[in-house]
Amino acid sequence: MDNSLAEAVRKKDLNSVLELLKQNQNVNLKDSLGNTPLILAVKSENLEMVRLLLEHTSIDLEIKGELQRTL
Numbered sequence: 001m002d003n004s005l006a007e008a009v010r011k012k013d014l015n016s017v018l019e020l021l022k023q024n025q026n027v028n029l030k031d032s033l034g035n036t037p038l039i040l041a042v043k044s045e046n047l048e049m050v051r052l053l054l055e056h057t058s059i060d061l062e063i064k065g066e067l068q069r070t071l
Helices: 004-010 014-022 037-043 047-054
Strands: none
Touching: 004 014, 004 037, 014 047, 037 047
């Protein structure tokens, strides 16, 4: 499964994240460690990225990350 969005968040590449969201990439898709793009953005303390992801209409705030916790 393509997880370009998580990779762009990990690289802190805001332009790529914007483009991927426009292409309707799955904003809730977990990476190999079980983290969503939103969890990755929170972990890296990237507030601009967090805000951008939270604005997405499909965001699921109940998904648990690698530590089996929600945000």
